[in-house]
Amino acid sequence: MSELRHDPVQRRWVIVAVERARRPTDFKKENNVGNNPTVCPFCDGNEDKTPPEITAIRPAYTSPNSSGWSIRVIPNKFPALSVEGDSGRKGLGIFDMMNGIGAHEVIIETPDHNMHMADMPIEHLFEVCKIYRERIKDLHKDTRLRYVLIFKNHGETAGASLAHPHTQLIATPITPRTISTELDSARDHYMAKERCLFCDIMNQELALGERIVLTTERFVVMEPYASRFPFETWILPRVHSHDYAQSSDELIFAFAEVLRETLHRLKVALDDPPFNFVLHTSPNAVTRPGKENYWKTLPHDWHWHLEIIPRLTKVAGFEWGTGFYINPTPPEVAAEYLRSLEQ
Amino acid sequence: MSELRHDPVQRRWVIVAVERARRPTDFKKENNVGNNPTVCPFCDGNEDKTPPEITAIRPAYTSPNSSGWSIRVIPNKFPALSVEGDSGRKGLGIFDMMNGIGAHEVIIETPDHNMHMADMPIEHLFEVCKIYRERIKDLHKDTRLRYVLIFKNHGETAGASLAHPHTQLIATPITPRTISTELDSARDHYMAKERCLFCDIMNQELALGERIVLTTERFVVMEPYASRFPFETWILPRVHSHDYAQSSDELIFAFAEVLRETLHRLKVALDDPPFNFVLHTSPNAVTRPGKENYWKTLPHDWHWHLEIIPRLTKVAGFEWGTGFYINPTPPEVAAEYLRSLEQ
Numbered sequence: 146m147s148e149l150r151h152d153p154v155q156r157r158w159v160i161v162a163v164e165r166a167r168r169p170t171d172f173k174k175e176n177n178v179g180n181n182p183t184v185c186p187f188c189d190g191n192e193d194k195t196p197p198e199i200t201a202i203r204p205a206y207t208s209p210n211s212s213g214w215s216i217r218v219i220p221n222k223f224p225a226l227s228v229e230g231d232s233g234r235k236g237l238g239i240f241d242m243m244n245g246i247g248a249h250e251v252i253i254e255t256p257d258h259n260m261h262m263a264d265m266p267i268e269h270l271f272e273v274c275k276i277y278r279e280r281i282k283d284l285h286k287d288t289r290l291r292y293v294l295i296f297k298n299h300g301e302t303a304g305a306s307l308a309h310p311h312t313q314l315i316a317t318p319i320t321p322r323t324i325s326t327e328l329d330s331a332r333d334h335y336m337a338k339e340r341c342l343f344c345d346i347m348n349q350e351l352a353l354g355e356r357i358v359l360t361t362e363r364f365v366v367m368e369p370y371a372s373r374f375p376f377e378t379w380i381l382p383r384v385h386s387h388d389y390a391q392s393s394d395e396l397i398f399a400f401a402e403v404l405r406e407t408l409h410r411l412k413v414a415l416d417d418p419p420f421n422f423v424l425h426t427s428p429n430a431v432t433r434p435g436k437e438n439y440w441k442t443l444p445h446d447w448h449w450h451l452e453i454i455p456r457l458t459k460v461a462g463f464e465w466g467t468g469f470y471i472n473p474t475p476p477e478v479a480a481e482y483l484r485s486l487e488q
Numbered sequence: 489m490s491e492l493r494h495d496p497v498q499r500r501w502v503i504v505a506v507e508r509a510r511r512p513t514d515f516k517k518e519n520n521v522g523n524n525p526t527v528c529p530f531c532d533g534n535e536d537k538t539p540p541e542i543t544a545i546r547p548a549y550t551s552p553n554s555s556g557w558s559i560r561v562i563p564n565k566f567p568a569l570s571v572e573g574d575s576g577r578k579g580l581g582i583f584d585m586m587n588g589i590g591a592h593e594v595i596i597e598t599p600d601h602n603m604h605m606a607d608m609p610i611e612h613l614f615e616v617c618k619i620y621r622e623r624i625k626d627l628h629k630d631t632r633l634r635y636v637l638i639f640k641n642h643g644e645t646a647g648a649s650l651a652h653p654h655t656q657l658i659a660t661p662i663t664p665r666t667i668s669t670e671l672d673s674a675r676d677h678y679m680a681k682e683r684c685l686f687c688d689i690m691n692q693e694l695a696l697g698e699r700i701v702l703t704t705e706r707f708v709v710m711e712p713y714a715s716r717f718p719f720e721t722w723i724l725p726r727v728h729s730h731d732y733a734q735s736s737d738e739l740i741f742a743f744a745e746v747l748r749e750t751l752h753r754l755k756v757a758l759d760d761p762p763f764n765f766v767l768h769t770s771p772n773a774v775t776r777p778g779k780e781n782y783w784k785t786l787p788h789d790w791h792w793h794l795e796i797i798p799r800l801t802k803v804a805g806f807e808w809g810t811g812f813y814i815n816p817t818p819p820e821v822a823a824e825y826l827r828s829l830e831q
Contacts, residue, residue: 150713150714151714152712152713152714152716153673153677153685153689154669154670154673154674154685154686154689154712155666155669155670155673155714156669156673157714157811157812157813158714158812159714159715159716159813159814159815160812160813160814160815161714161715161815161818161819162814162815162816163818225814237713238692239685239688239689239692240692240713240714294810294812296810315812317812321810321811321812322810322811322812323498323810323811323812324810324811326497326498326499326811327497327498330496330497330498330499331497334496342496342497342582343497345582346496346497346582349581349582349583369495369497370493370495370580370583371493371494371495371498371500371501371502371504371583372502372504373495373502423810467637467639467664467665467666467667467766468500468664468665468666468667468669469500469501469503469637469658469660469664469665469666470500470502470503471502471503471505471568472502472503472504472505473505475504475506476504
């Protein structure tokens with residue numbers, strides 16, 4: 146089992162993944178066989194090359210783990226976290242650790258090895274976005290899990306080890322620090338002003354306009370003011386809403402539409418760039434002893450959104466070590482360019 | 489001039505570098521001419537291809553910006569921050585910004601285009617490490633500057649746009665978040681226990697031994713307990729010391745020795761990996777109104793050190809978006825391997 150280890154200096158948890166353990170010699174030569182469709186474990190017909198599916202969209206006449214599906218959810222073959230066991234929290238002198246419990250799943254978005262999310266039929270992408278919702282809902286039933294992280298790596302530079310279109314899900318017994326920092330900021334803002342921080346930002350950006358990429362009836366797409374990366378792009382629901390998993394079908398359909406349009410513009414603007422996206426949504430709001438008040442304002446102060454980061458700048462190297470970002474493309478310039486690509 | 493923009497959600501500053509502004513089309517094709525020594529601006533004889541030098545180690549009979557130097561410090565040709573002007577702090581509705589004042593320098597470590605820091609003559613690396621000290625001291629005279637960041641990108645994957653051996657220096661009017669988080673952790677620990685957090689960690693690791701790479705009379709090299717990356721390696725002075733810039737020549741010579749040995753082992757173990765290193769040292773402890781007490785414990789609670797991060801794992805992609813790390817190589821395994829390479 147993996148371990149979650151707490152860094153007392155940086156005050157963050159790290160997964161040390163023993164199951165995926167790589168020996169020093171593994172790093173000397175990297176092998177990449179995943180981009181060859183004949184051996185792709187995510188392609189139709191290769192269902193026996195993955196662990197048994199958790200759920201799938203498939204015709205009623207097909208059986209699980211057989212051909213004919215349109216979307217498949219499977220456990221990651223090399224999971225960073227595993228579902229069995231208890232948290233096993235303990236101290237080790239100055240350090241703290243817990244067992245690597247959680248879930249690590251893969252959502253295979255389509256049987257088509259070469260389909261880009263920006264080009265999916267809208268009804269299909271709608272199904273993918275509904276699967277995100279269903280998986281979050283399902284995993285929130287497990288009160289050991291604090292956060293369900295939905296993210297996508299597209300392209301090798303962005304960390305995708307397989308080219309076949311897929312999204313990953315990691316459910317963790319802690320809340321990742323980026324999310325908890327945002328929760329703190331949003332909570333402090335709400336406590337001071339009784340307004341949502343993200344609503345305030347969105348309203349200011351809408352009034353100003355220069356960092357807006359596009360707006361639809363239900364969503365705003367914008368480049369954030371303090372963008373860390375060129376073409377960093379956020380998609381936010383216009384109507385305040387803290388939990389993606391509580392979205393109606395109608396909202397999710399509108400989200401699929403705006404997601405596809407946004408990815409399409411980034412693909413055109415930047416020549417199919419590698420990218421990551423991460424869904425920022427409500428933690429698992431199970432009531433914990435002494436924490437009841439903490440969760441009470443959550444529906445008011447937290448605002449779900451999707452953050453998309455094209456992976457363009459290698460010069461960003463030292464940011465790993467410093468938490469300090471230099472962005473060579475002002476978000477106003479990026480937004481203007483993406484606006485100009487209106488269909 | 490660049491702008492420093494504050495992200496009210498992530499509570500961090502980002503440099504939006506207008507001087508280095510890259511248009512969307514710049515990202516479609518990357519050009520790398522920097523690795524060709526015939527046009528390398530850092531090579532001996534090409535002094536006219538860089539801005540005029542700030543300082544240099546050169547024989548007395550040579551003039552500045554001429555051939556014959558052994559180490560040269562120059563302003564970055566495309567600075568992320570520039571030295572003129574005041575901080576210009578202001579609010580923009582919900583956002584905050586300031587002018588991009590600061591310094592951005594390049595320390596050209598050697599005239600030899602192909603010299604690896606792990607292979608430098610020790611007397612030469614000693615001079616390089618002394619230059620780090622002198623530049624920090626000099627820039628700390630400027631009370632607008634809060635932190636002097638010394639870091640090195642080695643290899644294209646690590647963000648080095650030029651192959652010629654060089655270190656970068658960025659002096660900022662804010663303290664980078666990674667550093668300020670560490671300062672907070674160390675301060676809280678000291679306030680509670682009147683002991684240095686880093687000394688405590690180092691002593692526990694020395695007693696345990698499994699994450700120790702090597703020790704010298706004056707330094708400890710170890711893989712941190714909650715390593716974010718495979719072979720993440722820290723070098724700490726054994727005797728408590730908060731400020732690299734106050735190091736004696738003797739300590740810096742011992743540092744150069746242990747740095748070279750550590751880089752050498754990483755080079756052998758991982759086949760000359762791309763890496764970043766970042767010096768974590770004291771902020772500029774100028775007294776600011778109302779902050780006197782804040783700086784009083786600094787010499788006790790902060791402990792300078794160097795963090796080295798080999799850039800091995802592309803799978804780390806999504807960490808950008810989440811602040812969440814999955815490390816596939818336990819630090820005990822990495823330390824054992826590096827110990828086995830004893831010369």
